Amino acid sequence: MKKLYLLEDAIISPLGFSTKENIQAIREGKSGLKFQKPEFTENQFFAGIIDETLLNQVFSKIGAIEKFTKLEKMILLAVKQLLDKNKNLDLTETALILTTTKGNINLLKEPGDFPESRLKLSKLGKIVANFFGFKQTPIILSNACISGGLGLAVARGLGNSGKFTNAIVVGADLVSDFVISGFNSFQALSTEACKPFSKERDGISLGEAAAAIMVSTEKPEISNVISLIGDASANDANHISGPSRTGEGLYISIQKALKDASISAEKVGLLSAHGTATVYNDEMESIAFHRSGLQEVPIHSLKGFYGHTLGASALLESIITKHSMLNNELIASKNFGELGVSKSLNIIQSNKHKEIYYALKTASGFGGCNLALVFKAEKE
Amino acid sequence: MADVTWLWFLKQKKNKMSNQFYIQDWVKIKNGEIFNSGKLIFESTEKELNLFLKECYEFLEIKYPKFHKMDGLSKLGILGSEIIFRKNKPTKDTALVISNNASSLETDKQFQESTKTFASPALFVYTLPNIVLGEISIKYKLQSENAFFISEDFNAGLLKDYSESLLSSEKTSRVLCGWLDLQNGEYDVFLCLVSKEKNIPFSEESLKKLYCAENDKPTHRT
Numbered sequence: 001m002k003k004l005y006l007l008e009d010a011i012i013s014p015l016g017f018s019t020k021e022n023i024q025a026i027r028e029g030k031s032g033l034k035f036q037k038p039e040f041t042e043n044q045f046f047a048g049i050i051d052e053t054l055l056n057q058v059f060s061k062i063g064a065i066e067k068f069t070k071l072e073k074m075i076l077l078a079v080k081q082l083l084d085k086n087k088n089l090d091l092t093e094t095a096l097i098l099t100t101t102k103g104n105i106n107l108l109k110e111p112g113d114f115p116e117s118r119l120k121l122s123k124l125g126k127i128v129a130n131f132f133g134f135k136q137t138p139i140i141l142s143n144a145c146i147s148g149g150l151g152l153a154v155a156r157g158l159g160n161s162g163k164f165t166n167a168i169v170v171g172a173d174l175v176s177d178f179v180i181s182g183f184n185s186f187q188a189l190s191t192e193a194c195k196p197f198s199k200e201r202d203g204i205s206l207g208e209a210a211a212a213i214m215v216s217t218e219k220p221e222i223s224n225v226i227s228l229i230g231d232a233s234a235n236d237a238n239h240i241s242g243p244s245r246t247g248e249g250l251y252i253s254i255q256k257a258l259k260d261a262s263i264s265a266e267k268v269g270l271l272s273a274h275g276t277a278t279v280y281n282d283e284m285e286s287i288a289f290h291r292s293g294l295q296e297v298p299i300h301s302l303k304g305f306y307g308h309t310l311g312a313s314a315l316l317e318s319i320i321t322k323h324s325m326l327n328n329e330l331i332a333s334k335n336f337g338e339l340g341v342s343k344s345l346n347i348i349q350s351n352k353h354k355e356i357y358y359a360l361k362t363a364s365g366f367g368g369c370n371l372a373l374v375f376k377a378e379k380e
Numbered sequence: 381m382a383d384v385t386w387l388w389f390l391k392q393k394k395n396k397m398s399n400q401f402y403i404q405d406w407v408k409i410k411n412g413e414i415f416n417s418g419k420l421i422f423e424s425t426e427k428e429l430n431l432f433l434k435e436c437y438e439f440l441e442i443k444y445p446k447f448h449k450m451d452g453l454s455k456l457g458i459l460g461s462e463i464i465f466r467k468n469k470p471t472k473d474t475a476l477v478i479s480n481n482a483s484s485l486e487t488d489k490q491f492q493e494s495t496k497t498f499a500s501p502a503l504f505v506y507t508l509p510n511i512v513l514g515e516i517s518i519k520y521k522l523q524s525e526n527a528f529f530i531s532e533d534f535n536a537g538l539l540k541d542y543s544e545s546l547l548s549s550e551k552t553s554r555v556l557c558g559w560l561d562l563q564n565g566e567y568d569v570f571l572c573l574v575s576k577e578k579n580i581p582f583s584e585e586s587l588k589k590l591y592c593a594e595n596d597k598p599t600h601r602t
Contacts, residue, residue: 367514
């Protein structure tokens with residue numbers, strides 16, 4: 001299969017309202033995770049939540065704040081940044097691929113003035129499409145925590161079949177009472193900022209973000225460019241809410257993605273893991289990476305910066321991977337202490353300069369789904 | 381010269397064949413009826429969703445106790461897949477490309493309700509539409525590509541395009557694709573198995589035709 005070129009991108013997160021601000025913040029080791037004490041649970045935890053006053057302030061320049069939900073504002077701001085940089089983009093031909101786990105789920109508890117139909121993901125797609133004038137029916141994907149990354153794989157598959165040349169892929173999710181209650185009922189929330197792959201890790205921190213990227217099947221006329229050259233998803237066929245003990249699905253997806261990219265594991269210069277900091281997830285990943293011969297590859301999880309941004313995470317982290325490749329830098333895995341998984345891993349402990357030619361992004365989610373994406377840097 | 385022409389013809393035929401996929405089998409579950417490849421195989425007057433699902437389970441003699449713990453969407457997915465995979469033994473790489481309108485909203489509402497007293501982890505796991513893909517994968521041992529799309533209506537074009545891209549790029553040799561919707565107790569299931577084996581050509585038109593065959597209007601429009 002052909003390549004999918006990664007062009008402009010945007011990240012709206014607690015760490016900033018542009019990719020540039022986000023990259024700068026994580027380079028400086030800043031985290032968006034803050035102590036939270038919601039009213040409906042006695043448990044305290046950390047989460048990365050976007051300040052709504054600040055969001056409204058910025059959004060008011062492009063739209064009426066009362067007409068859109070928080071998630072919609074985040075998405076619209078992200079997409080607006082891409083379109084501002086691509087004024088000539090033909091929106092009648094450009095595909096819009098929107099990925100999310102729960103969309104506007106917060107409206108289920110507090111609808112405010114919004115109608116019930118606003119809960120529907122197809123409605124969310126319409127709102128984004130109509131705001132900018134996209135003419136194609138939005139493609140909406142909801143595949144648990146691999147959603148955002150799977151959006152890139154879907155774009156590559158459909159782009160290769162000639163369905164479109166350019167697409168905008170968006171990943172977005174909120175920290176809602178709904179997901180807090182759910183992960184809390186699972187006892188999966190850490191009482192501190194999450195510590196991926198560390199001995200003291202005791203669960204996830206939730207986060208919210210909207211990430212957007214423009215992709216094209218045509219090579220852009222720029223000297224340094226990153227492309228998606230391999231992708232695969234695979235189900236564990238083991239358990240709907242727990243990872244496979246042998247990392248089977250993740251292992252299969254890595255093998256298939258490397259094969260699709262026609263490269264071997266030794267070529268991978270950076271591994272951007274899922275690393276949610278639950279005991280079982282990180283252990284499962286270490287096993288799958290070992291089985292794949294990736295134990296020496298510099299690896300990080302970005303969850304210590306952002307928390308788990310659910311459907312947005314794999315796209316947000318792919319965008320950071322893209323910039324790491326362009327900037328030749330390895331970003332330290334935030335909140336890492338002592339290795340706490342059974343298989344050795346080469347965790348990035350401080351920011352470093354390194355030429356990266358190939359990178360691997362992986363993600364896993366409820367429903368037993370796993371995803372692997374292989375990126376290539378073409379530098380002059 | 382004749383040989384060269386013959387070889388050229390064979391090559392064209394081969395090329396054409398390799399890019400053509402076919403619908404092997406399909407199932408439709410709606411309004412108390414189950415159709416398999418156009419044939420009515422089960423009907424019931426039971427209006428209550430869970431009782432209807434149990435009747436179907438018993439009719440198919442599935443014997444899979446986990447079924448009873450699943451939410452409605454997953455139960456519908458298992459029932460539909462069982463009818464197809466019983467006749468067509470699934471391969472480990474059989475991909476799942478499913479879509480619907482309501483996502484997991486039916487279970488989302490139940491979970492939200494439970495948070496008023498005690499948030500139920502057993503409900504929370506089903507508050508994602510792709511959980512049914514996990515349940516189907518576990519039951520039939522599929523370690524394959526998964527994608528769950530959401531669209532307002534049955535989007536034959538998207539299902540056909542994405543399934544075909546997986547098949548053409550040889551990421552898989554078979555795809556179970558279709559529509560699996562549940563809202564306000566009303567269900568609308570249409571699943572079909574697609575592969576290279578000759579049968580009904582896999583096209584947007586044939587998908588639409590089969591989906592609409594016993595179907596006047598989609599559930600959520602009522």
